[in-house]
Amino acid sequence: MEGMQVLGLALILYMITTHAHGQYYSQSVSYESLPEKTTNLHFFFHDTLSGKNPSAVLVARPNITTGQSVAPFGSVFVIDDPLTVGPELTSEVIGNAQGLYVLSSQDIPSLVVYFDFGFTSGEFNGSSISVFSRNPIINTERELAVVGGRGKFRLARGFAQLKTYFINASSGDAIVEYNVTVLHY
Template structure:
C-alpha cells in the first residue's frame, strides 16, 4: 500500500514538472526573404462528383430543411491536376483534401487541400491551400498557406 502512495506522488510530481521543461520545445523564427521568387503555374483541376469513379465524395452532411441547400456538406477530394482542360490530358499531380459548403446564400466553399505534383519540374513538391472559394465567380483567388519541395519558403 505504501509503495502505491509513493508511486502516485511520483506521478503527480512528474505531471507538475512537465510544463516547465516543455516550454522550450519549439522556437519561432522570423522568415526574411533574400529575393522575391515568382513561379507561374498553369494547370487544370478536375472535380468529378458522379459516375463510376468520382474524385470528390460526400463524407458528412448537415441536417437541413427541405430547401435542398448544400450548406454544411463536407466532401473529401482526390482530384487530378492536368496539363490541359480535358480529363484525358496528361496528369501532373493531385489535389487532395476537403471542402465544405460554408454559405447559406450564394454558394461558397472553404477549401483545404494540398496540390501535390507528381510529374515534371515540380515532381515531389506541393502547395497547401486553405481559403474561401466563391464558386460562382469566374476568376477566384485562393490563399496559399504553405508548400513543400520547390515551394518551401525555407530551403
C-alpha cells in the same frame, strides 16, 4: 578496485558536465539571406462528383429537411482530384489536389477549401503547395490564398486565380483553370 571506482566516478562527472549532442534545436539560418523565387503555375483541376469513380465524395451532410439541394449548407466533401496540363481529362496528369471543402454559405454558393496540390511529374515532382481560403464558386473568376508548401515550395505564399472552365449544374462536376503565383525559397 579503488582505481575502478575513481575511474567510474570520473566518467560520471564527465557525462554530467558535457553538453548533450542531441539538442532539440540548432543554429538558426536566416531565410532573408536566401534568394526568393517566384514560380507561375498553370493547370486544370477536375472535380468529379458523378459516375462510378468520383474524385470528390460527400462525407458529411447536415440533417436539413428544407430544400432539395444535393449538397446543402454544411456539407463536407473530401477530394483527390487530378491536375492536368490541359482542360481534357485525357491530357497529361501533373499531380493531384487532395483535401476537403465545406459548403459554407447559406445565401450565395461558397466553399471554404483546404487543398494540397501535390505534383507528381516535371521539375516540381514531389513538391506541393497548400491552399486555404474562401471560394465563392458562383463567380466565374475568383482568387484563393496559397498558405504554404513543401519540397521546392518550402515557405510558399502567394495566390491562385481560378476561372471556371466547365460546370455541370446537375451533377456538380467541374473543371477549373488555375493560374498560381507562388513566392518561395
